[in-house]
Every structure is written in C-alpha cells, then in structure tokens.
C-alpha cells in the first residue's frame with residue numbers, strides 16, 4: 001500500500017496537475033480562474049477569504065522553502081527559541097486558515113451560493129478541510145514538525161523530483177502525518193480540474209492593481225456599489 005501512496009501517487013498527482021493544467025490552458029483558457037461569488041455574498045466572502053489566504057499562503061511558502069532548502073531550514077530551527085517561535089506562528093496561521101475555510105464552507109450552504117456551487121467546489125473545500133485539520137493536528141500532536149520535516153519530507157520530495165521516489169523516510173512517520181501528505185498530493189492533482197487553478201497565473205498583481213468595484217445594474221440594486 002505504501003508503495004502506491006508514497007511512490008506512484010505523488011508522480012501521478014504531478015502528472016495530472018501538469019498535463020491537465022496544460023490541456024485546460026490551451027483548450028479552455030478563459031476558464032483559468034476562480035469564478036467570483038462576491039456579488040452573491042460579499043460580507044462572508046471577505047471574512048472567509050481574508051483569514052484563509054493570510055493563513056495558508058505563508059504556511060505553503062514555509063512548506064516550499066523547507067522542502068527546497070532543507071539544510072537552511074534545519075539550521076534555522078536548531079535554537080530552541082527559534083523553533084518555539086516558528087511553531088507557534090505556524091499554529092496561529094493554521095488556526096487562522098481553518099477559521100477562514102470554515103466560513104467559506106458555511107457560506108456555500110446558503111441558498112444563494114448553493115445554486116452556483118459545483119460538485120468540484122465541494123470536493124476542493126472538503127479536501128482542503130482535511131488538509132488543514134490534519135496539518136494543525138500534526139503541529140499539536142506530532143511534535144516538532146519544523147525539526148523533522150527537513151529530514152523526512154524534504155528528501156522524499158527531492159527523490160520524487162528525480163523521478164526515483166524513495167519512501168523510506170516518510171513510511172515510518174505516524175499515520176496522521178501520512179494522511180496529510182497523501183491529501184497534500186490530492187490537492188496538487190485536483191489543481192487543473194477545479195477553481196484552484198487561479199493560483200497558477202500567480203495573482204501577485206492583486207497587490208497593486210486598482211481596487212475592484214462591483215456595481216449592480218437594474219432597478220433593485222441601482223446606486224448600490226460594493227468593494
């Protein structure tokens with residue numbers, strides 16, 4: 001079983017993400033985004049989206065940096081104070097992203113949004129929920145992730161990148177961590193088939209582009225404009 005999950009699954013997930021992403025880009029380019037639901041429920045979008053993105057983006061950057069530069073990551077957390085500060089910050093960000101995700105989930109249960117929510121939207125929300133809950137649970141119960149990640153997950157990632165996956169270092173980790181890793185690759189595999197594709201064009205221009213103004217046309221909403 002671990003042969004499939006730690007050897008074949010990560011390669012398959014990357015293949016699906018890259019090939020599916022290229023196919024969608026060249027055949028359905030104008031769908032390469034995340035359809036906005038801002039007009040339908042602007043308040044809950046704000047309270048869900050902001051904590052979710054502010055929490056999860058730094059966490060993913062930390063995952064990436066520690067995977068690409070494991071020696072520097074291990075050195076950075078070798079002083080106990082640095083480890084404690086980093087783990088506490090990680091846990092706070094994990095909880096922030098969890099709060100945001102629960103709000104994003106709950107708002108789609110309302111009648112206005114349920115109608116425009118696809119099956120894949122629900123799949124993405126559920127998988128992300130599993131991902132964040134298991135991530136926070138690792139931080140709480142499989143201590144200290146920042147210390148063991150550079151010696152377990154990072155070499156495994158590099159072996160996958162060399163197309164010679166070596167699962168020996170991750171196969172010995174607790175089941176909770178293994179579930180987090182497997183569903184992490186599910187997130188990658190789902191990328192091109194869901195609204196998660198909006199991350200690929202890397203929407204960094206959001207930081208300096210002009211503010212988006214959503215205004216209502218028609219009698220009921222005339223004169224109403226929301227941010």
Ligand code: HEM
Nearest residue numbers: 090091094131132135136138139145146149153181184187
């Ligand atoms: C296979 C890829 C992944 C690996 C090997 C991995 C590994 C880890 C580890 C070891 C931790 C615990 C960190 C600590 O205790 O300091 C963690 C936490 C976390 N991960 Fe992942 N992860 C992966 C993918 C993802 C993805 C794709 C997401 C989100 C979309 C994610 C979200 C989180 C969150 C929210 C936390 C909690 C942060 C914290 O409390 O420190 N992870 N992950």
